[in-house]
Amino acid sequence: MAEHIRTDLLVVGAGTAGLPAAIEAARHGLRVTVVEQADQPGGTLWRSWAQMSAGGTALQLSRGIHDTPELHFDDVMRISKRTADPALVRLAVGHAPEAVDWLMSAGFDMDPDAPAILYFHEPYSVPRTYWGRNGGRSVLEVLLPRLERACADGTVTLLLNTTMTALRTDGPDRVAGATVTGPDGAVTDIDATTVVLTSGGYSGNAELFPRLTEGAPLAGPGAPTSTGSGLLAAVEVGGSVRGGDKFLPTYGGVLLRDSPSRTVPLDDYPSLTPQSRQPWEIHVNENGERFVAEDAESVDVRENALLDQPGLRFWIVYDDVVRRKAPPLLPGWSSEDLAAAFADHPSFTTADTLVGLAEAAGIDAVGLVGAVGEYNAAVASGRDALGRAHLPLPIEHGPFYAVLNHGTTLKSPAGLVVDGDLRVVGRDGPFTNLFAAGEVLGGSALSGKSFVSGMSVTPALAFGRLLGRRAAGVDTTSGRQ
DSSP: OOEEEEEEEEEEOOSTTHHHHHHHHHHTTOOEEEEOSSSSSOGGGGTSOOOEEOSSOHHHHHTTOOOOHHHHHHHHHHHTTTOSOHHHHHHHHHHHHHHHHHHHHTTOOBOTTOSBOOSSSBOOSSSOEEOBTTTHHHHHHHHHHHHHHHHHTTSEEEEOSOEEEEEEESSTTOEEEEEEEOTTSOEEEEEEEEEEEOOOOSTTOTTHHHHHTTTOOOOBOOOTTOOOHHHHHHHHTTOOEEOGGGOOOEEOOOBOTTOSSBBOOGGGSOOOOTTTSOOOSEEEOTTSOBOSOTTOSOHHHHHHHHHTSGGGEEEEEEEHHHHHHSOOSSTTSOHHHHHHHHHHOTTEEEESSHHHHHHHHTOOHHHHHHHHHHHHHHHHHTOOTTOOOOOOOOSOSSSEEEEEEEEEOSSOSOEEOBOTTOEEEETTEEEEEEEEOGGGGOHHHHHOSSOBTTTTHHHHHHHHHHHHHHHTTOOOOOOOO
16 A cells, blocks of 8 residues: 655656755745655756856846846747747746846856857847856756755655656646655655646657657657656646647767667767857768758758758768868867777768768768769869858868767657646646646747757746745746846
8 A cells, every 4th residue: 555645845856947946845834745766856957058048137237238038038939930839938038037146146156158149059139148167067056955955954855766657636627646656666645735747858768759759769868767757647637748849959969889869968969060160071961962051050050951851860971181180070079089989889980982981881872972072072162052151171081981960859849738827737727736847848838949048947947936936825926027
């Protein structure tokens, strides 16, 4: 028979949204239980860059940067081509300045170059992107001590290595709590006045990903605990999923040596942002064809071009002269790492001839030889059919090299449908006491079919804080407008 626990607030997932939800609720007097699948709290913050965005912060004001939530909203809708959910975007940008200001007041170690305009995604119109010196760990340096204090004083109970297996309902529009399984296999029913799902996405579940994302294959650095369990549990009680049709791959990423879906860490991805490193190589699909100007300033252009390629795959092709003269393509890899990769990693191929390279890599040889010939002619004439402007050297001196890259997933596109109060919407309308925040909402809810800088981490922090206060009955009027 299952053990029973009673709590005021059940938070499912101790990551970017779950931690601030628990901290805020406990600060305002609630008894909080946090369930986390992993063996430590923190979620993706342990390995992400944790870029944030907010318009109208105290830091911007101190730097003489004019910005507002309304300008932030306009930029998000422009970059997403109006495919993001406008109601959720307004809620997020309204509360974002408060979230960033709170981090700063709590001693957040902001990188001195922030805020800035970054080009890993389509750029904002003003410097609005923030990040810590230690990426997501800088955020954890603020959150974890507060969680530890709340656990120490008994207001928060943290259950690690514990998986929610089901939500339990109490009528058509209420949940009674959840059933969880602990590390020893023991089953516990947690009764809760309010449940907040902050369980993350499904970017670590290679089987579920294509089911929710219109057949797209999964390749990415998602954690094994990013299983989509919270999302699936909500669907079981009547919730619905949206946003799978707005999948857009990140341009590039190399698989781990022994995995069909997990990539190397993000810091070890190839340097493919032209604003940081101009391309000296060409990018070809499995037919050996170039499909985009490799130096296109808009990452959106390159990502959408990749979306049309077979298997969402492309190879970065170059020769030995480029290898010696170009800035490092893989700056996170040592020369020893690269030598080992080209010796036996399935994504790394080298050969003395282009035909041999194509045959070893699995690229159409006729197509590759033709593409290289056309590119070399463009280098000689200074005119490229795809519009590439950076044409430093021809590719003509062996040995030749190819590095297989994939369209990768850094956040799950599909997520739960919620209303403007972040209540999960069921078959008969929103649940009165079941809320969701963070990646379980789906990346497309706040970025649409695009990637909008800071529109994952900041909304997760802001929505988590908002829901923690709301569960405690504290005033949660909208943020700055």
